[in-house]
Amino acid sequence: PQDTPPDPTIFEAVDHLVDALGAERYIAGTSGGLRAFYLLGGMERGLLEYALHPEIVKAAIAYECKRGNLLDKYYIRPGQDGVLFEEDTAGTNGPLISPSMYREFCFPALKERTRNVLSYGKQVLLHACGDNRPLLDMFIEAGIQCYQSLQTNAGMDLPTLQERWGHALCFWGGVPTELLIDGTPEQVRAAVRDVMLRAGQRGPFILGPSHSIAKGTKYANFMAMLDE
Numbered sequence: 767p768q769d770t771p772p773d774p775t776i777f778e779a780v781d782h783l784v785d786a787l788g789a790e791r792y793i794a795g796t797s798g799g800l801r802a803f804y805l806l807g808g809m810e811r812g813l814l815e816y817a818l819h820p821e822i823v824k825a826a827i828a829y830e831c832k833r834g835n836l837l838d839k840y841y842i843r844p845g846q847d848g849v850l851f852e853e854d855t856a857g858t859n860g861p862l863i864s865p866s867m868y869r870e871f872c873f874p875a876l877k878e879r880t881r882n883v884l885s886y887g888k889q890v891l892l893h894a895c896g897d898n899r900p901l902l903d904m905f906i907e908a909g910i911q912c913y914q915s916l917q918t919n920a921g922m923d924l925p926t927l928q929e930r931w932g933h934a935l936c937f938w939g940g941v942p943t944e945l946l947i948d949g950t951p952e953q954v955r956a957a958v959r960d961v962m963l964r965a966g967q968r969g970p971f972i973l974g975p976s977h978s979i980a981k982g983t984k985y986a987n988f989m990a991m992l993d994e
Contacts, residue, residue, distance in 0.1 A: 795846030798837030848889035856896025951990035
């Protein structure tokens with residue numbers, strides 16, 4: 767991959783955010799990106815390629831890893847506290863490829879990308895939807911420090927995760943996104959109280975939704991979560 771600097775104007779918004787809020791907020795910002803679990807040609811074809819053309823998949827992942835490392839020096843902005851990697855690797859019933867295949871194909875790139883980000887003195891957070899419990903030990907081994915997107919309807923229960931992996935990984939989540947969209951403020955408050963009582967006894971965590979603040983979230987529900 768070529769080391770070509772991007773147009774600096776693409777960073778105007780994120781740099782303004784860091785300048786305006788960096789002194790009082792934690793900024794989990796950008797990087798050169800993560801493509802450790804690379805799906806060539808989309809989901810269905812991409813999964814088949816792991817079985818049919820493994821050498822091509824490995825070459826593509828290695829290329830993207832080198833590319834990400836080269837781009838980090840531009841995309842990791844001065845003043846941001848951490849890097850948020852985003853890569854979905856599972857569905858509600860478990861990882862999309864077996865843990866052994868993930869270790870063979872994807873783990874080396876995840877570890878290398880994490881190592882490169884850490885060399886900039888930034889913390890590394892990973893957003894990954896679905897039931898990733900069979901992969902969490904590898905996420906920790908790779909150097910991931912915080913895991914976000916605790917999909918509650920996929921069995922990613924915050925206190926249960928803390929009990930097994932909380933000694934090595936900070937978890938961020940606990941409040942079902944579905945409640946923020948379709949629930950009532952009272953239901954949201956009850957969910958916050960429940961997770962605070964069950965998870966608060968097991969060590970530090972970051973309270974938040976089970977995904978992002980999704981489109982359709984009711985303002986009253988969002989404010990109820992913060993207030994509670």
